[in-house]
Amino acid sequence: MRTRLEAWVRAALAEKFPDLADPSLEIIDTKSPDHGDYACNVAMINAKKVGLAPRDFASALIPVLLAKSEGWIKEIDVAGPGFMNFRLEPSKVGTLVGDVLDQAATFGNASEKSGRSVNVEFVSVNPNGPITIGSGRGAAYGDTLCRVLEASGDTVAREYYINDGVNSEQMRLFAESVWALAEGRELPENGYKGEYVSDVADQVKAKGIPADADTAWFQAAAQDLMIERQKGDLALFGVEFNRWFSEQSLHDSGKVAKALDVLKANGTADDQPLSNEIVREGKESKLVQKEEAPGPLWLRSTQFGDDKDRVLTRSDGRPAYIAADVAYMQDKLGDRGYDKAYLLLGPDHHGYVPRMNAVCQALGFASERFQIVIFQLVRFLKDGKPAPMRKRDGNIYELRDLIREVGETVAPKESPAEQMRIGRDVGRFFYLMRSHDTSMDFDIDLATQEGDENPVFYVQYAHARICSIVRKAEEAGFQADAAESARLVAFEETQLIKKIIDLPYEVQRCAVDFGLHRLTTYAIELARTYHHFYGACRVIQPEQPELSRARLALCQATAVALRKALDLLGVSAPEVMVSLSER
Numbered sequence: 001m002r003t004r005l006e007a008w009v010r011a012a013l014a015e016k017f018p019d020l021a022d023p024s025l026e027i028i029d030t031k032s033p034d035h036g037d038y039a040c041n042v043a044m045i046n047a048k049k050v051g052l053a054p055r056d057f058a059s060a061l062i063p064v065l066l067a068k069s070e071g072w073i074k075e076i077d078v079a080g081p082g083f084m085n086f087r088l089e090p091s092k093v094g095t096l097v098g099d100v101l102d103q104a105a106t107f108g109n110a111s112e113k114s115g116r117s118v119n120v121e122f123v124s125v126n127p128n129g130p131i132t133i134g135s136g137r138g139a140a141y142g143d144t145l146c147r148v149l150e151a152s153g154d155t156v157a158r159e160y161y162i163n164d165g166v167n168s169e170q171m172r173l174f175a176e177s178v179w180a181l182a183e184g185r186e187l188p189e190n191g192y193k194g195e196y197v198s199d200v201a202d203q204v205k206a207k208g209i210p211a212d213a214d215t216a217w218f219q220a221a222a223q224d225l226m227i228e229r230q231k232g233d234l235a236l237f238g239v240e241f242n243r244w245f246s247e248q249s250l251h252d253s254g255k256v257a258k259a260l261d262v263l264k265a266n267g268t269a270d271d272q273p274l275s276n277e278i279v280r281e282g283k284e285s286k287l288v289q290k291e292e293a294p295g296p297l298w299l300r301s302t303q304f305g306d307d308k309d310r311v312l313t314r315s316d317g318r319p320a321y322i323a324a325d326v327a328y329m330q331d332k333l334g335d336r337g338y339d340k341a342y343l344l345l346g347p348d349h350h351g352y353v354p355r356m357n358a359v360c361q362a363l364g365f366a367s368e369r370f371q372i373v374i375f376q377l378v379r380f381l382k383d384g385k386p387a388p389m390r391k392r393d394g395n396i397y398e399l400r401d402l403i404r405e406v407g408e409t410v411a412p413k414e415s416p417a418e419q420m421r422i423g424r425d426v427g428r429f430f431y432l433m434r435s436h437d438t439s440m441d442f443d444i445d446l447a448t449q450e451g452d453e454n455p456v457f458y459v460q461y462a463h464a465r466i467c468s469i470v471r472k473a474e475e476a477g478f479q480a481d482a483a484e485s486a487r488l489v490a491f492e493e494t495q496l497i498k499k500i501i502d503l504p505y506e507v508q509r510c511a512v513d514f515g516l517h518r519l520t521t522y523a524i525e526l527a528r529t530y531h532h533f534y535g536a537c538r539v540i541q542p543e544q545p546e547l548s549r550a551r552l553a554l555c556q557a558t559a560v561a562l563r564k565a566l567d568l569l570g571v572s573a574p575e576v577m578v579s580l581s582e583r
Helices: 002-016 042-050 054-069 090-094 096-102 133-151 169-182 195-207 215-236 247-252 255-266 321-335 352-362 399-410 416-431 455-475 482-487 491-500 503-513 517-536 545-569
Strands: 027-029 038-040 073-079 083-088 117-121 155-162 243-246 274-281 284-291 297-299 310-313 340-345 370-374 378-382 440-443
Touching: 002 027, 002 038, 002 042, 002 054, 002 503, 042 054, 042 083, 054 073, 054 083, 083 090, 090 096, 090 482, 090 491, 096 482, 096 491, 096 545, 117 133, 133 155, 133 340, 133 378, 133 399, 133 416, 133 503, 133 545, 155 247, 169 195, 169 215, 195 215, 215 399, 243 247, 247 255, 247 321, 255 297, 255 310, 255 321, 297 352, 310 321, 321 340, 321 352, 340 352, 352 370, 399 416, 416 440, 416 455, 455 517, 455 545, 482 545, 491 517, 491 545, 503 517, 503 545, 517 545
Parallel strands: 117 155, 117 340, 155 243, 340 370, 378 440
Antiparallel strands: 027 038, 038 083, 073 083, 274 284, 297 310
16 A cells, blocks of 8 residues: 555656656654554655745645545645645555455565575574574574565575585584594594584494594584584474585685686785785774785785785685685676675674675675675573573583474474474564564563463464454355455454555565564564454454455455465464463
8 A cells, every 4th residue: 555655646746746856755654543544754855845835735735646546545634744644545445355365375475576686695504513593593584584585576595605614623623523522532622512513423433434534534424414404403493495505615616716816817816915904093094004924815805995905815825714705706696697695694793794895896796786684692581581591411502402392382282293383483483573683582481472472373373263263154154255345444444454455565675674573563463453353343244244255355365464474484374273271
């Protein structure tokens, strides 16, 4: 509806004020339903440009706008200094129910493909441990972002970058830890500990260790096992990747060397002994020269906004970590030709933003083709206090443990598969309830409650209630009929329809600014609005069959919107839900 209103306002502006260049406007909810259905700030923003007071501008626009809307806008009031409040014709709004049902399979999606190919890299933890609860937020956020981008018309590839370079000190230490445990020796200094490391060592040992096995062999064997475990962890959470991309493959294929040659050829990398470095002194910055030993290859990233130049290869010729990043950028934007590449990172990676933006530009790609999105930390609460979230033996707390424990607590009598489904739904919904750019609290007590207090169950109950109503209505001989939906003129009916048709608008907003928490908020508000409607408007009224059929259609349209919102969140929409006591 917001899109239609904006189109009518722009058409009215073009007719009434044809010389007004690039008019800005926003369609928003009114502060109170008493003020109307929607409000617009067009007069406040543009009146001065044509030499009018905002209220006079709005008054001049009203008759033209009413004519353009062809009866959809019942009346327009000018409020305060010049806000325009729209009140819609309820019977017109009711007809939108049929549109939702006609588009049930694609409701919430863009009307056509954008033609844009997008690569989204997320999670990408080192293959030296399972997926932990700390990575759960990035997994839920990344997968939902991909779903939103697909709904907005993009073609999306989900990618996991495996940090398996042979020069990785972390992977070397992990391999030596597995080797030591497999042979019953003491762990190396700062070696990896924990039950999962012992499990990997046992599996490696069971497969047979060749006599000439070395650190490289153990690294390959151990990381293969960990990657399979990570894939399983993420699959339990409803996250699947199109490609698991090996960092080492960039070295083995010669792509790292080729990418560095590109930088040297275009003058953004050199091996001169003098390196420019920005030194910050208080609020001022100055460019100074710093002596370096000859030999390293430098990326002159300061010219692209980085705070210092970066070493690409060391004096002994070994590539620095960023060298693979350069090759990976070239592979995604150059070789594979994605129109846009997103990289989702946790809060400890803010330093990557300027250096990776510099890499993108140094390779000759437009800066808008690459974007890093940072999400903040998640804190787990138990009894209102921060919970360490560690198992008794001191091991890391795995994402699959969280999923399992939530499911077992909520539904102890259900099958393991159903418990995992419940745990996944709760986990994903809770991870996505707050804006990604703020830290969040994950309340374990609330997550394991069943009832209206738990937001995910509150939303799922609304969907299950609708399914139950439709089944009972059909048993009584009533079928939904959207052709009767012009009868839906009650306040609660109109409010529910408006909330339903807001979903495409919310999806597009999420695709632009990545505020995916709006989807959980939308789902909760839609469920609440439906419950208000259900409490005020009896659905099946044998004495009014036409209205009953219309209200059944409204119930089904609500279910369409709930399913789509939950699907975008990666959460199931059960048709039947039983109480905790029955479980």
